[in-house]
Amino acid sequence: MKVLVIDAQGGGIGKQVVAAIKHKQPHIEITAVGTNSTATTAMLKAGADHAATGENAVVVGCRTADVIIGPIGIVIADAMFGEVTPTMAVAVGQSRAKRLLIPVNHCDNTIVGVSHLSVGNLIEEVLKEI
Numbered sequence: 001m002k003v004l005v006i007d008a009q010g011g012g013i014g015k016q017v018v019a020a021i022k023h024k025q026p027h028i029e030i031t032a033v034g035t036n037s038t039a040t041t042a043m044l045k046a047g048a049d050h051a052a053t054g055e056n057a058v059v060v061g062c063r064t065a066d067v068i069i070g071p072i073g074i075v076i077a078d079a080m081f082g083e084v085t086p087t088m089a090v091a092v093g094q095s096r097a098k099r100l101l102i103p104v105n106h107c108d109n110t111i112v113g114v115s116h117l118s119v120g121n122l123i124e125e126v127l128k129e130i
Contacts, residue, residue, distance in 0.1 A: 002033075003030045003130070004065035004097065005048065006058060011039030013071050013102060013119060014030035018046035020123050025130065031065070033057045035083035058088040062095040069100045069115050069126055072111060 003021065007014025011034055021028055032048035034040030035058075044051040052061070061068060073079030075093050077086035080110040092099065102122050117125075 001028050001130075002064060003028055003067045003069060004061045005030060005032045005043060006061075006068065006070035006074045006092070007032075007039045007043060008035040008071075008083040009013065009039060011042030013104070013123075014039060015046040016119060016123055017049050017069055017102075017126060018043045020127055022047035023129065024099075024127055028130070029049070031061055031082065033061050035080065035088070040077040055085050055087055059091040062091040062097065062114065065095060067094055067096040067100060067130065068095060068097045071104045072101045073104070085091050098129075100129050102126065 002072055005014045005017050014032060014034070018030055018032055021030060028049045031050040032040060032043030032044060034053050037053050040051050067115040075089050077089040078082060078084065
């Protein structure tokens with residue numbers, strides 16, 4: 001199984017996702033793509049097998065992934081303070097991969113009706129889905 005983890009800003013959510021997957025299912029191949037080098041580095045240090053940075057890396061990674069994991073903002077153009085480009089959002093949205101989107105209420109995007117769970121609890125739900 002090829003898992004693509006996408007994150008922005010400091011890569012905190014992506015870092016936690018990568019570490020949790022590698023702890024529970026170390027055989028899963030993880031490619032981490034950050035919208036910036038800080039996010040990429042955080043996920044790589046957490047144990048990602050491969051890593052890249054930027055828009056084209058998101059587009060290419062979405063072509064071959066079986067599962068894409070990231071905060072909900074990865075499917076919203078201009079989310080995460082503008083780090084998610086429209087091209088990135090389209091690539092994630094059009095991918096044939098299963099998308100596991102973590103519902104964080106940031107950057108003027110609120111997911112109504114979603115419980116206010118901690119990031120740790122949300123990552124546990126991601127692990128169940130994998």
